[in-house]
Amino acid sequence: MKRVIAIADRAASVSLKLLVALNVLFFLSFLAALLFAAGKAHAEIPTCTGADMLSALQKNDPATYRKIEAEAAATPNGKGLLWKLEKPGEKPSFLFGTMHMTDPRVTTLPPDAQKAYDAAGTIVIETTDVLDKQKMMVAMLKEPDLMMFTDSTTLASLLSPDDAAAMNAALDARGIPPATVAKMKPWMLSAMMALPACELARQSGGAPVLDVRLAEGAKASGKPVEGLETAESQLRAMASLPLAFHMKGLVDTLKLGDKINDINETMIVLYQRGDTGMFWPLFRAAMPEGTDDPAGYAAFEETMITSRNKVMVEHAEPILARGNVFMAVGALHLPGPEGLVEDFRKAGYTVTPVGL
Structure with a gap:
């Protein structure tokens, strides 16, 4: 079937998974802004651009749109951002899905979520380390080999000449001297490239993401x-x-170019609608045939979502036992058979959507 959404001629879906990782891994938004801030000063915040791919698909290819809707509808707990957590002997608490972005459409809470947040006695986020920049820097410097090549390896040495040229051009466009990132691990650079210039500029200028x-x-x-x-x-x-x-993700992210703006705009639209179960079906439908990476995605999902969900539930339980908690984590942690909503149910909580 011919796709009406051309994200990139040959971009593999691993790149989209790394893009979405920015809203799965809170820490990456800090790193992306840090990298951007290292570049030249921007006098003005660039205008955000990007088109909603979902609207285009609904208009131009209704059959594919209906298929995406059906797949999203089959995703457990794929609708809703705010969930009430109840357990005998505990005061009710709330679980809220966020996006780690500064866009006003994201940072303005829906009325039900605002009410729950205002009434809560304790607020929980993924990591409080992001509230202390010095602590964040210490964490980054503690194990430099996690972020930097500590031997003679450079990013350019792992890329073809054409891909290295594309990377340098993308860096120049964002005001980042290529020499300043030559030793960085590819996932750090992907984190920066995966956000629109307007979002990076807002974050580097001090605008807080929703969680912060x-x-x-x-x-x-x-x-x-x-x-x-x-x-x-x-x-x-x-x-x-x-x-x-990570190298594949970096190369494919570079190939997406300005279409990253469309991906982020679409994610924001889906987020506003609370359609967390539609992210992956939409992006899978948008990809060229035969470019998926099942093994890579399985490792990504297990490491970045499933395993962390279990840790979050384990660490949240003693806090929730005190009652009246508002817990805010990335929205992509919520849906699916191994999402947080199901994991909390397995832990003995009654979990119900609010406002649907």
Whole structure:
């Protein structure tokens, strides 16, 4: 079937998984902004561009759109951002799915979520390390080999001449001198390339992503803020995936070029609708035939989502036992048979969507 959405001529879906990883791994948004801030100063925030791929698909290829809708509908807990957590003997708490972005459409909470957040006694985010830049830097420097090549290897040495030229051109376009990232591991550079220039500029200018905004607001109100992971554990998770996987992701992300804007715009639209179960079906349908990487995706999903979900539930339970908690984590952790909603049910909680 001819795809009406041409994301990239040969971009493999592994690149899309790395793009979405920015909203699975909170720590990456900090790194992306840090890399961007190392470049030349931008006097103005670039205008955000990008088209909603879903609207185009619905109009131009309704059959494929219906197929995506059916697959999304079959995803357990694939609709809704706010979920009520109840357990006998505990005051109810709430689980809320976020995007790690500064876009006003993301940082403005839906009314039900705002009400739950305002009434909560404790706020929980993925990691509180992001609230302390010095602590973040310590985590980054503690194990430099997780982020940097510590031998003679450089990024350019692992790329073909054409891909190296494409990387340098993309860096120049974002005001990043190629020499400053020559020794960085590919997943760090992918993190920067996977966000629109407008989002990177806002973050590097100090605008907080949604999770940080929630945590800072809670602290200003005198409420305790707790984390489920450390920046170090998030760093290790991403770095543990094979180098070949990350190199492929970097090359394919570069090939996407400006179409990254369309991907991010579409993710925001889906997020506003609470359609967390539609992310993967849409992107799979948008990819050219035969470019998927099942083994790479299986490793990615196990490392970046499934395993971390179990850790989050384990660390959240003693906090939830105190009751009246508002827990905010990346929305892509919520859906699916091994998502957080199901994992909390397995842990004995009654979990119900709010506002649907």
